Amino acid sequence: MMDDNDMLRLGRRGQLTANVTFLMLKGAGYAALVVLVIWLGIAFLGWFGATFLPEDSRFTPDPINRSDVVIEVSDSRVA
Numbered sequence: 001m002m003d004d005n006d007m008l009r010l011g012r013r014g015q016l017t018a019n020v021t022f023l024m025l026k027g028a029g030y031a032a033l034v035v036l037v038i039w040l041g042i043a044f045l046g047w048f049g050a051t052f053l054p055e056d057s058r059f060t061p062d063p064i065n066r067s068d069v070v071i072e073v074s075d076s077r078v079a
Contacts, residue, residue: 010018 006015008014
């Protein structure tokens with residue numbers, strides 16, 4: 001007498017395949033849920049910024065503008 005709970009009569013290898021497949025789909029569902037929550041968070045922040053922040057705040061310069069930094073390098077090889 002093998003297993004009385006094997007209603008589908010899959011056998012041991014079929015049960016293992018079904019369990020592994022279920023666990024992979026469960027993990028993919030969790031990953032999709034995490035990505036969806038992150039996407040909804042970013043969408044909420046975009047909506048909040050577009051709705052409740054004043055219009056002038058979009059056009060003000062960045063207080064720490066690192067793109068304006070110019071590094072001058074002197075090349076000693078040039079005569």
